[in-house]
Amino acid sequence: MTTTNRTRQLYWKPSYVDLDAMYPPLASAGIHFDDWDSWDDPFRMNYRQYIDVQAKKEVGFHPVRDAFERYDGMQHMPRRWAEGMKLVFPFLQTAEVAANRAHSRTARYAPAPALRTAAFYQSIDEVRHFQNHLFEMRTYNQKTDGFDNWAFWRDNHFAIAPAKVVMEDMMASDNVFESIIALNLCVEVVFTNLIFIGIPSVGALNGDTALAQEMLTTQSDETRHMAIGQSTVRTLLRDERNLEQIQYWFDKWFWLIHRIVAGPVGMIPDYFAKRKYIPFQEMYKRYVIDNFISGMVDDLAEFGLKPPRHLEQAKAELPDMSHSMYRTLFQYKTMLFNRMFVPTDEDLEFFDNGYPTFTANHGKFWDDVRAGDRKDLAQLPMTCQMCALPCVFPVPEAPTVCCSVYEGKAFWFCSDGCKFIFDHEPYRYGNRVTIDRKLNGLDVRQLRMRMGLPKGIGGVLKADDDI
Amino acid sequence: MTSERGMIEAAAEVEPLLIYVRANGASTPPLLMNPVPTWTVRFFTKVGQQSLYVQLPAPVEAYRSLDGARLDPDAILRELGLLPYEMIELRSAAPNTDSSRA
Amino acid sequence: MTRRTWVWLSGRKRPPSDYEEVSTGVQWYSDPSSRTETGGWRMDSTVIKADWGAFRDPSSVYYRTYVAAQDSAERQLDSVVATARDAGYLSAIDPAWKTTLTSLIGAMSFAEWGVVMAHQHVQRFALSPTVAGCAQFQVMDKLRNAERNLEWYELVHPTAEPGTLNAVWMNAPEMQPLRRYVEEALVVQDWAEIIIAVNLALLGVLQPFLREIYVRGGRASGDFVASAMGATFANDAARQVAWTDAFVNYCAAEPVNATPLSDWFGNYLPAAVAAMDALVLAFPMDGLAADAATVARGELSDRLDALNLKRTDTVVAVLAGYPNPSKV
Numbered sequence: 094m095t096t097t098n099r100t101r102q103l104y105w106k107p108s109y110v111d112l113d114a115m116y117p118p119l120a121s122a123g124i125h126f127d128d129w130d131s132w133d134d135p136f137r138m139n140y141r142q143y144i145d146v147q148a149k150k151e152v153g154f155h156p157v158r159d160a161f162e163r164y165d166g167m168q169h170m171p172r173r174w175a176e177g178m179k180l181v182f183p184f185l186q187t188a189e190v191a192a193n194r195a196h197s198r199t200a201r202y203a204p205a206p207a208l209r210t211a212a213f214y215q216s217i218d219e220v221r222h223f224q225n226h227l228f229e230m231r232t233y234n235q236k237t238d239g240f241d242n243w244a245f246w247r248d249n250h251f252a253i254a255p256a257k258v259v260m261e262d263m264m265a266s267d268n269v270f271e272s273i274i275a276l277n278l279c280v281e282v283v284f285t286n287l288i289f290i291g292i293p294s295v296g297a298l299n300g301d302t303a304l305a306q307e308m309l310t311t312q313s314d315e316t317r318h319m320a321i322g323q324s325t326v327r328t329l330l331r332d333e334r335n336l337e338q339i340q341y342w343f344d345k346w347f348w349l350i351h352r353i354v355a356g357p358v359g360m361i362p363d364y365f366a367k368r369k370y371i372p373f374q375e376m377y378k379r380y381v382i383d384n385f386i387s388g389m390v391d392d393l394a395e396f397g398l399k400p401p402r403h404l405e406q407a408k409a410e411l412p413d414m415s416h417s418m419y420r421t422l423f424q425y426k427t428m429l430f431n432r433m434f435v436p437t438d439e440d441l442e443f444f445d446n447g448y449p450t451f452t453a454n455h456g457k458f459w460d461d462v463r464a465g466d467r468k469d470l471a472q473l474p475m476t477c478q479m480c481a482l483p484c485v486f487p488v489p490e491a492p493t494v495c496c497s498v499y500e501g502k503a504f505w506f507c508s509d510g511c512k513f514i515f516d517h518e519p520y521r522y523g524n525r526v527t528i529d530r531k532l533n534g535l536d537v538r539q540l541r542m543r544m545g546l547p548k549g550i551g552g553v554l555k556a557d558d559d560i
Numbered sequence: 561m562t563s564e565r566g567m568i569e570a571a572a573e574v575e576p577l578l579i580y581v582r583a584n585g586a587s588t589p590p591l592l593m594n595p596v597p598t599w600t601v602r603f604f605t606k607v608g609q610q611s612l613y614v615q616l617p618a619p620v621e622a623y624r625s626l627d628g629a630r631l632d633p634d635a636i637l638r639e640l641g642l643l644p645y646e647m648i649e650l651r652s653a654a655p656n657t658d659s660s661r662a
Numbered sequence: 663m664t665r666r667t668w669v670w671l672s673g674r675k676r677p678p679s680d681y682e683e684v685s686t687g688v689q690w691y692s693d694p695s696s697r698t699e700t701g702g703w704r705m706d707s708t709v710i711k712a713d714w715g716a717f718r719d720p721s722s723v724y725y726r727t728y729v730a731a732q733d734s735a736e737r738q739l740d741s742v743v744a745t746a747r748d749a750g751y752l753s754a755i756d757p758a759w760k761t762t763l764t765s766l767i768g769a770m771s772f773a774e775w776g777v778v779m780a781h782q783h784v785q786r787f788a789l790s791p792t793v794a795g796c797a798q799f800q801v802m803d804k805l806r807n808a809e810r811n812l813e814w815y816e817l818v819h820p821t822a823e824p825g826t827l828n829a830v831w832m833n834a835p836e837m838q839p840l841r842r843y844v845e846e847a848l849v850v851q852d853w854a855e856i857i858i859a860v861n862l863a864l865l866g867v868l869q870p871f872l873r874e875i876y877v878r879g880g881r882a883s884g885d886f887v888a889s890a891m892g893a894t895f896a897n898d899a900a901r902q903v904a905w906t907d908a909f910v911n912y913c914a915a916e917p918v919n920a921t922p923l924s925d926w927f928g929n930y931l932p933a934a935v936a937a938m939d940a941l942v943l944a945f946p947m948d949g950l951a952a953d954a955a956t957v958a959r960g961e962l963s964d965r966l967d968a969l970n971l972k973r974t975d976t977v978v979a980v981l982a983g984y985p986n987p988s989k990v
Contacts, residue, residue: 099812100805103775105831109842114849119699140806141736148733151726190688194786194794198700200801201782213778213805216785220798221725224684231683234666242669244687262696421589458587472611474589475580475647489587496626496647503626503645505580505590521696530645533578533592 098137104130104206120202120269125334132205135324138214138317147221154225154310161303162232170300173560177365178229178304179239179431180422183247184256184357185288186226191260192276193219199269208269211321215277218314229307238550239430245545246430251473251528252422254481255353258525263346270329271342277322279346282389284354285315287380292358295366323389330396340398341517347401348510352480355407359415360422363444364436367560372447374411382408403510406493412448413487416455421485423462424470426553428540434554435462454488471537473529478504479511479522499523577637580625580647581608588612590647597638601631601648608650617654625649670715681722686715689791707787708854709922710913714790717912720904723799732806735894739810742890747817751884759883760818762945766875767888768815769830769837773868774808776844780860784853793857796905800861803898810895814887836944840868840937843930854913855926861906863930866962867938867955869899874954879947907969914970928974935959935980959983 107115126132160166167175196216203209234240247253263275289312293305326343329335359373370376390400401407419433426433436444436459444451462468474483475494484494484507495512497504499519506512515522532543554560576594581604591611595604605622609615622631624640625647631640664677668687671678691714694702746752781804784797815827831837847859876892879885913919938958942951963981966973980986 099809099816100771100775102812102828103772103808105772105828107845107848108832109845110849115845140802140809141740144729144732144736148729151729155726186688190791193798197782197786197794197798201779201786209779213782213801216782217725217798217802220795223688224725227684227688231667234668241666241672244690245669248690248692257690258695261690261694261702262698265694265696265698265700265702267698267700420587424588468587468613470588470591470613472591474591475582483589485589489589490585492582492589494582494590494625494647498626498643501643503643503647505645505647521698524693524697525695526693529592530578534594 098134098139098210100139100210101134101207104209116202116204119267120198121204122268123338124268124270124329125332126204126329127332129205132207132328133324134207134211135320138211143214143217150310150313151221154306155228157306158228158232158303162235165236166300166303167233167236171367171560172554173365173367173434174296174299174301175233175237176239176431176433176554177361178233178301179237180252180357181292181361182226182230182233182240183243183253184353186223186230186243187247187253187256188260188280189219189223189226191264192280193217193223195264195266195272195276198264199272203269208321208325211317215318215321218318221314222311225307225311229304232303239432242430242545250430250544250546251425251476251481251483252429254476254528255357258481259349259353259479262521270325270339271346273322273325274339274342275346275350277318278326278343279350281315281318282322283347283381283385284350285312285319286384287376288354288358289315291370291376291380292361295362295370298368298370299366326393326398327396330393330398333397336397343398344402345514345517348403348407348508348514349480351403351407352477352482352507352511355410355414356418356482356486360419363415363447364419364440369443372443373415374448377411402513403508406508406510410487412450413454416444416448416451417485417488418482420455420458421474421483421489424468425474426551427469427471427537428473428544428546429551430546432552432554434560435459435556437556437560454490473532473540475505476527476529477507477511478525478527479506479514481527482507577642578644579604579637579642580645581611581650582647583609583612583614583616583650584652585616586612586614588614592645595637597636599637600633601635601637601640602633604637604648605633605650608648612650616650616652619653621651621653623649623651679722681724681727682718684724685719685792685795687791689714689789689794691789703787703789705789707789708852710852710854710919711916712790712913712919714788714793717790717792717909719792719796719901720908721901723901724795728799728802732802735897736806739890739894742887743813743817746887752818755818755885756883759879759885759888762879762947763815763818763885763888764822764826765830765834765836766872766941766945767811767891768819768827769834770872771808771811771815771827772831773840773844774804774811776848777860777865778804778808780844780847780850780856783848783851784856787853789853793909796902796909797857800902800905803895803902806898807895810891814891817887818885834944836940839933839940843933843937855922857906857909858923858926859930861902862910863927863934864937865899865902865906866931866965867934867958869896869902869958870961871938871941871954871958873899874957875947875951878954879950882947882950903965907965910969910971920972924972924974927971928977931977932980932986936986939986956983 106112193216196212200209200212200216203212230240247257263272266272289308293308297305329339362370362376363373386400423433476483484492484505486492486507493508495506497512497515500523532540577597579593579595580590581593582590593611601622605620624631667678667683671682778801781797781801785794788794788797831841843864847856850856873892873896876888880888880892914923938955942955945951959981
């Protein structure tokens with residue numbers, strides 16, 4: 094079977110229309126590169142090879158999923174696991190959809206022919222990912238609620254807004270290189286190992302073998318995507334005129350992806366996994382800090398690229414992210430499509446062992462809950478203008494809330510990292526209306542209706558529900 | 561000083577402000593309120609704590625988040641020149657409380 | 663027990679297919695999350711008005727079925743190519759056909775590539791996730807087509823100078839109407855217009871034309887690889903015809919869309935037929951090309967009979983083979 098990529102030679106410069114009309118400069122505005130035609134594609138995929146490799150992978154995955162469903166794999170899972178999947182799957186799948194569409198634009202409009210070719214295959218890979226995530230969701234949907242209206246919740250529920258808002262913006266970027274830095278570098282190189290290797294380890298431990306198989310096969314596609322990210326950033330940084338722009342995108346997207354991944358995904362190993370693997374902050378250190386920061390960032394230092402601007406803040410927040418996220422959602426349990434639960438003694442012991450500051454920062458909250466205080470809130474929280482997460486980090490009692498004034502209105506951010514981005518691009522982000530502002534003034538019944546929550550959905554898992 | 565009842569009745573006639581409130585040291589996240597512009601800061605402080613499900617140790621003070629300025633309890637909200645969506649932070653001024661620290 | 667499905671697929675007599683469960687709902691239409699020139703998905707990205715969530719690909723293709731089916735098709739074609747290569751049969755191919763192959767298979771890769779690129783724009787901007795899905799798989803099909811074309815060209819012309827095909831595409835007179843057409847399609851912004859221009863008008867005649875050439879011309883010249891390619895690409899094209907026709911009728915169900923659809927088709931078809939006719943003129947192949955063009959016009963006419971699309975007099979005349987006002 095041939096492994097040559099022949100289609101690289103099929104690029105031509107038009108003569109019946111303007112080059113700028115066919116490849117508008119908007120797609121790479123501000124980026125300097127001498128000869129786009131000489132850009133090298135590291136992977137050199139071709140159709141024959143792609144179909145062969147991918148067909149084999151699909152055969153390796155779907156039978157496992159079928160068997161899991163046929164033999165009711167869910168009955169062996171602690172009940173809380175599926176509740177976590179209700180939050181995380183729509184999140185992931187929304188990101189994959191945006192990635193698919195973003196890469197079609199790169200495939201069409203990137204100025205370098207080799208980059209366009211690489212983007213074709215990434216674009217179709219993302220179709221595989223969102224469709225396989227949907228197969229997973231369909232399996233869960235046979236046995237539990239909280240999955241069947243995922244599209245409506247994606248569009249209307251505060252819990253999924255961060256994924257939608259941030260990833261849509263990534264897709265809407267005018268410069269394809271911004272999308273590549275955001276996706277290929279910041280999502281795929283930095284965070285996908287955490288999501289698609291870390292989470293399956295936890296899933297397998299908790300009986301979700303279908304998820305483990307699905308996520309590992311998803312990750313097998315990521316190597317190609319990571320290669321695009323790494324080679325793109327290296328190639329662009331050879332021209333020092335690009336450094337400032339690349340640094341800004343790197344700072345921006347590391348922060349935004351950290352934001353939308355660390356809180357939501359962090360709850361999975363710490364809370365929604367009954368059988369624990371390692372604390373989320375350990376996972377993050379292993380897969381994100383050690384892997385990426387010590388590896389790639391050090392490599393890119395030779396080009397002048399600095400580590401992400403708000404990396405230290407990200408590290409400093411780690412001991413609390415999953416806990417603050419979980420506590421906050423617990424307070425909104427009357428307005429969710431999944432069920433929350435009170436952490437058990439085993440959970441609390443795991444937290445005390447894995448997080449030295451847990452008791453000091455979060456202990457009182459759970460003591461109050463165990464003493465009978467439901468902590469229910471009747472109104473949506475302030476959500477960050479940039480990342481759409483509730484402004485509760487690092488801890489709700491003392492959040493790093495900060496403000497910018499633009500066009501006569503105050504805009505709030507959960508962190509310096511988010512404010513930094515807004516202050517750089519206020520026009521781009523000044524039109525967003527956060528969900529708490531959009532749904533201001535509604536009572537719980539009305540909020541539930543607007544967010545698509547029928548009676549009986551959400552609420553709490555009790556201790557004797559085999560949580 | 562107008563009564564609480566008077567405050568509530570006034571609500572029916574005047575366009576509300578959009579102001580976030582948070583209480584230092586409380587687990588409730590900042591919440592958006594729709595106070596009546598003719599409310600005093602003192603009244604806002606009371607209603608704010610109720611909305612946040614918190615009762616800070618008295619005395620409770622209000623601060624404008626944008627510039628950190630302490631707000632006069634008798635000041636009328638609409639005369640403060642607050643921009644839409646500004647935030648007022650409530651803090652206990654009682655000695656030795658967590659929430660008294662900034 | 664009835665299987666549970668997504669809310670928007672529930673409550674129907676017929677349960678949803680796997681295709682529907684993994685292809686619908688994957689797009690959104692709310693207030694834009696940011697202000698960029700490119701934007702997310704804008705209602706004004708096309709003049710066509712429709713209920714975008716409800717469109718379905720008649721072939722129900724989704725990733726899993728696509729790679730499985732194409733894996734099988736590619737293996738079959740691999741065998742054919744391997745046999746030709748290993749049996750040393752390349753030398754038995756009619757030399758006149760080998761020359762023709764440079765343009766009609768080799769340089770045609772550029773046109774296939776252009777179709778790929780046009781559909782990348784459709785895939786990105788289509789307001790319907792299911793239309794985007796169809797565009798996605800068509801991108802893959804045409805990539806397949808382009809790569810196989812190039813592979814076969816290299817095997818038949820192993821000593822060809824690099825850049826030969828580019829020179830043909832850029833300069834050979836018979837390719838220019840086609841190249842011009844593809845370039846003009848590549849600067850169209852309205853993604854529905856691209857579907858009409860590329861799928862209905864251009865491929866509407868070019869695909870059956872090339873199929874006839876590859877299958878019959880290949881057979882006549884002793885080139886069974888070209889025949890096999892023609893047959894397998896026709897299978898791919900059948901899915902593209904199905905979704906394009908479904909798309910046209912879907913849009914045409916709204917009266918407000920009748921005029922743009924008809925105007926687009928009326929505008930593009932003469933140039934598409936002219937591009938095909940330029941190839942006929944350059945490569946008569948003892949009448950085979952003219953026959954192939956007649957078949958192509960007839961097939962498109964038959965398709966149009968089932969489409970709710972108003973045909974202008976020019977369209978009718980051009981499809982009937984009368985002098986084409988687009989001819990240069």
